[in-house]
Amino acid sequence: MRITKKNSPNKYNGRRGWKPDMIVCHITEGSYNGAVSWLCNPKSQASAHYVVAKDGRVTQLVDLKDGAWCNGTSTKPSSKVYYGKSSLKAVRDRRTNANYYTISIEHEGFWKENKGKLTEAQKAATIELIKHIRDEVKRIFEVEIPANRAHIVGHYEVNPITKPHCPGENFQFDEIIKAVSGSNSTPTNTNDFKVGDTVTVKRSATKYATGQRIANFVKGSKYKIKQLGADKALLSGINSWVKLSDLEGEGGTRNIIKVGSKVKITGSKYATGQKIPGWVKNRTHEVSRIAGEKVLLGANGGINSWLNKNDIKIIK
Numbered sequence: 001m002r003i004t005k006k007n008s009p010n011k012y013n014g015r016r017g018w019k020p021d022m023i024v025c026h027i028t029e030g031s032y033n034g035a036v037s038w039l040c041n042p043k044s045q046a047s048a049h050y051v052v053a054k055d056g057r058v059t060q061l062v063d064l065k066d067g068a069w070c071n072g073t074s075t076k077p078s079s080k081v082y083y084g085k086s087s088l089k090a091v092r093d094r095r096t097n098a099n100y101y102t103i104s105i106e107h108e109g110f111w112k113e114n115k116g117k118l119t120e121a122q123k124a125a126t127i128e129l130i131k132h133i134r135d136e137v138k139r140i141f142e143v144e145i146p147a148n149r150a151h152i153v154g155h156y157e158v159n160p161i162t163k164p165h166c167p168g169e170n171f172q173f174d175e176i177i178k179a180v181s182g183s184n185s186t187p188t189n190t191n192d193f194k195v196g197d198t199v200t201v202k203r204s205a206t207k208y209a210t211g212q213r214i215a216n217f218v219k220g221s222k223y224k225i226k227q228l229g230a231d232k233a234l235l236s237g238i239n240s241w242v243k244l245s246d247l248e249g250e251g252g253t254r255n256i257i258k259v260g261s262k263v264k265i266t267g268s269k270y271a272t273g274q275k276i277p278g279w280v281k282n283r284t285h286e287v288s289r290i291a292g293e294k295v296l297l298g299a300n301g302g303i304n305s306w307l308n309k310n311d312i313k314i315i316k
């Protein structure tokens with residue numbers, strides 16, 4: 001997925017020995033640009049790992065290896081943010097600052113508008129983002145974040161006294177968790193298209209990303225990608241946004257690497273930089289996991305090694 005990166009100075013370097021296993025959802029109470037700029041301003045003494053806009057854009061402000069300053073808890077019983085006041089058992093049991101073991105996502109919006117209900121584009125982006133976070137946390141920390149309500153939580157559960165309305169009563173936790181747990185890997189469509197690529201609108205497509213009906217002459221026709229969103233592409237010629245799932249690349253869908261794809265190795269080194277022996281290159285491998293630009297090859301007795309996507313080719 002497409003993530004813009006900015007660096008906020010408001011963070012811990014590292015996580016004081018903790019590994020993240022909880023994703024905390026927030027509402028910005030402000031605009032997307034306003035939140036991104038405020039959370040990067042040293043005066044705010046606040047940050048988040050990610051901010052998701054109403055239109056689905058995503059900016060990352062803090063590296064996952066570092067703790068953001070977003071939903072801290074205090075060890076002082078007199079504090080309003082004392083960990084003992086949390087409604088989450090894990091937060092109470094860990095007796096430390098929740099910023100050490102959480103990943104925070106801010107969502108553009110105001111609670112008074114619709115009580116935290118995300119727009120469709122925002123919800124779709126958050127689903128993709130959480131899948132991406134789970135893949136990254138697995139890769140970096142070897143931690144599997146369970147897709148359930150104990151691990152994908154709201155700020156109001158961490159700090160019930162100070163943040164009872166963050167992200168809000170209408171935030172779509174259940175829908176998001178259902179979508180996240182429905183697949184154990186990031187769909188790769190979002191990584192496979194670039195601006196300038198020629199794509200074909202699938203014949204099965206019915207509506208543009210904006211909801212309008214796609215005319216028949218557009219289906220099956222080729223267009224160049226002018227601009228990319230998290231889950232959609234602006235096509236030149238028709239000048240319309242089409243969902244990535246409704247597009248096919250130059251070589252058709254067979255070029256898209258998926259979990260289960262059979263591949264050969266074309267490169268000479270693993271993602272770790274180690275040299276790949278000849279016998280490994282001669283074999284056919286199966287993709288067992290995808291994380292960003294890397295793929296894990298060989299499930300069930302295979303080589304079980306990470307390779308860069310550029311160093312493999314699909315054979316069927």
Ligand SMILES: [Zn+2]
Nearest residue numbers: 026027155166
């Ligand atoms: Zn919050």
